[in-house]
Amino acid sequence: MQIAQNSNCTIVMLEEKEFSIQDF
Numbered sequence: 001m002q003i004a005q006n007s008n009c010t011i012v013m014l015e016e017k018e019f020s021i022q023d024f
């Protein structure tokens with residue numbers, strides 16, 4: 001999980017949970 005690199009994308013991931021981290 002690349003949280004440090006894409007904090008904004010991670011926040012969206014936690015809110016939606018419909019996207020996969022691989023998309024980011």
